[in-house]
Amino acid sequence: MDQLEMKKIAARAALKYVKPDTIVGVGSGSTVNCFIEALGEMREEIKGAVAASKKSEELLKAQGIEVFSANDVSSLDIYVDGADEITPHKAMIKGGGAALTREKIVASLAKTFICIVDSSKQVDVLGSTFPLPVEVIPMARSQVARKLVSLGGSPEYREGVTTDNGNVILDVHNFKILNPVEMEKELNNVAGVVTNGIFALNPANIVIIGTPDGAKVIE
Numbered sequence: 003m004d005q006l007e008m009k010k011i012a013a014r015a016a017l018k019y020v021k022p023d024t025i026v027g028v029g030s031g032s033t034v035n036c037f038i039e040a041l042g043e044m045r046e047e048i049k050g051a052v053a054a055s056k057k058s059e060e061l062l063k064a065q066g067i068e069v070f071s072a073n074d075v076s077s078l079d080i081y082v083d084g085a086d087e088i089t090p091h092k093a094m095i096k097g098g099g100a101a102l103t104r105e106k107i108v109a110s111l112a113k114t115f116i117c118i119v120d121s122s123k124q125v126d127v128l129g130s131t132f133p134l135p136v137e138v139i140p141m142a143r144s145q146v147a148r149k150l151v152s153l154g155g156s157p158e159y160r161e162g163v164t165t166d167n168g169n170v171i172l173d174v175h176n177f178k179i180l181n182p183v184e185m186e187k188e189l190n191n192v193a194g195v196v197t198n199g200i201f202a203l204n205p206a207n208i209v210i211i212g213t214p215d216g217a218k219v220i221e
């Protein structure tokens with residue numbers, strides 16, 4: 003079974019957590035695109051969605067789902083998003099699609115973070131397979147890169163990419179993130195860093211893994 007099929011299995015399994023008359027928090031990426039397509043079947047039952055990227059907003063609207071601004075809601079029942087890596091403690095690296103800041107904002111509005119992934123995303127230690135994305139104010143790019151080097155990382159400028167917030171991304175290789183909570187805080191304290199892609203202070207609550215044998219749910 004290919005990876006896309008496994009993403010679809012995880013995405014469809016998340017529908018059971020969507021309650022009628024609620025506004026659903028929706029992340030971004032190819033797994034979330036599968037979720038948005040499935041969520042289209044519930045367009046009459048839900049009030050709408052808050053999207054973590056312009057791309058997800060477009061796709062939700064194309065499904066006939068009303069999209070609200072994060073400023074319009076005080077809380078969300080659930081937030082559904084993918085991940086680039088996830089540990090057994092449900093800490094994640096996110097930001098492969100450069101939407102990490104808006105993802106963290108919308109996720110923090112939700113009572114329950116549901117992470118939908120295929121099995122390739124499971125790791126024991128964050129940073130094992132995927133570089134850590136860091137969103138940076140453009141004028142601070144070089145100084146943030148030097149700071150990341152001093153912390154042991156090898157930052158690479160994601161050329162040609164501007165985030166939905168007008169910023170740039172540094173992908174940091176060679177970080178073995180043994181203490182994700184501390185690392186998330188430390189990187190967020192670097193001047194010029196908008197957000198880093200570690201989601202450990204507020205980890206996922208439920209993980210749904212798409213496998214050839216069906217959806218595996220870890221609550």
Ligand SMILES: O=C(CO)[C@H](O)[C@H](O)COP(=O)(O)O
Nearest residue numbers: 031032033084097098099101
């Ligand atoms: O964090 C993200 C985007 O910023 C995505 O959730 C992450 O990159 C996973 O993407 P995909 O579902 O395409 O594998």
